[in-house]
Amino acid sequence: MNADLNLATLSTETRNPRTTHIDQLSTLEMLTVINQEDQSVPLAVAKELPQIAQAVDEIARRFERGGRLFYIGAGTSGRLGVLDASECPPTFSVPPTLVQGLIAGGDSALRKSSEKSEDSREQGALDLSTAGFRRNEAPDTLVGIAASGRTPYVIGAMEHAKMMGALVISLTCVEGSEMAQIAEIAIAPVTGPEVVTGSTRLKAGTATKLVLNMLSTGVMIRTGAVYGNLMVNVQPTNDKLIDRAQRIIAEATEVDRTTAAELLTEAGSVKVAIAMQKLGLDRASAETKLAAAGGSLARALA
Numbered sequence: 001m002n003a004d005l006n007l008a009t010l011s012t013e014t015r016n017p018r019t020t021h022i023d024q025l026s027t028l029e030m031l032t033v034i035n036q037e038d039q040s041v042p043l044a045v046a047k048e049l050p051q052i053a054q055a056v057d058e059i060a061r062r063f064e065r066g067g068r069l070f071y072i073g074a075g076t077s078g079r080l081g082v083l084d085a086s087e088c089p090p091t092f093s094v095p096p097t098l099v100q101g102l103i104a105g106g107d108s109a110l111r112k113s114s115e116k117s118e119d120s121r122e123q124g125a126l127d128l129s130t131a132g133f134r135r136n137e138a139p140d141t142l143v144g145i146a147a148s149g150r151t152p153y154v155i156g157a158m159e160h161a162k163m164m165g166a167l168v169i170s171l172t173c174v175e176g177s178e179m180a181q182i183a184e185i186a187i188a189p190v191t192g193p194e195v196v197t198g199s200t201r202l203k204a205g206t207a208t209k210l211v212l213n214m215l216s217t218g219v220m221i222r223t224g225a226v227y228g229n230l231m232v233n234v235q236p237t238n239d240k241l242i243d244r245a246q247r248i249i250a251e252a253t254e255v256d257r258t259t260a261a262e263l264l265t266e267a268g269s270v271k272v273a274i275a276m277q278k279l280g281l282d283r284a285s286a287e288t289k290l291a292a293a294g295g296s297l298a299r300a301l302a
Helices: 029-037 043-046 051-062 075-092 114-119 121-130 153-165 176-181 201-224 239-253 256-267 270-279 283-292 297-301
Strands: 069-073 097-103 141-145 167-171 186-189
Touching: 029 201, 029 297, 043 069, 043 201, 043 256, 051 141, 051 186, 069 153, 069 201, 069 239, 075 097, 075 141, 075 201, 097 297, 114 153, 114 186, 121 153, 121 297, 141 201, 153 167, 153 176, 153 270, 167 176, 176 201, 176 239, 201 239, 239 270, 256 270, 270 297
Parallel strands: 069 097, 069 141, 141 167, 167 186
Antiparallel strands: none
16 A cells, blocks of 8 residues: 555545434435435536536537547546446437547446556556547547546546647546646536545545536537537437437427428438428538538538
8 A cells, every 4th residue: 555645634535524323314314414415516516617618618629620538537437437428429429439438447347346457657648548549630638537636547647648738637526636736627526525434436426427417518519519409419229319309300490290200211310301401401412511510500500
């Protein structure tokens, strides 16, 4: 064990005075306490909205120049990053390489814990490099995720990305962390002591999920993957998503469901179907119009 390691000073590791006797409560009382603690999480995230907004704008600018977004973390933080990245292709019809999640210990750590793997800075840098993180060809972005703000695996990756001149963002749940010192943009919703001491899969994990939701969704909105509040980039790859795609077309164009279904079949995608109907174009012309607008339906219709 690292003799210099002292986690006791971290707010995420201290003992919560409000839950000291939680094991002696009835089940309903216990769950009430947990719920009350959870209610503090969105308030902590709200304080970080300026930093989150800055991150969204900077990542979106890099997307428009061909850049990608990488998340890296260990344990719960790594799993949440991988989860957010894996949801982007089906939700926004983007390639799986655009948003990538890396976790200490590799994909097997998604199901089986691999705590020891988080202790190597060198491995974090190596995993990021192996994943093809780049700076010269296109400006990639790295978001390092760790509730404690001091995970060596994540710090190694962040230092590697910073050395390359890439945009580096930290997402932690403590103030003044080592990760924040490395990052160009530091996001730190301070969630405080956990219900179960040190179990950062709880409030810290919830805060992390909320911020990641904002980052990926915000970037996709800024880069034209959403029209109004409609998921116009959805991939109609199963019955549920076909139904959703038809409803989106009907909502956006004010046609009935039968017509929306016919438009989807003819167009092959939601965006093209909407452009065809609203602009009175055939499929080829609608696709050309969208391409000229950089894939933004709003710009194409304007």
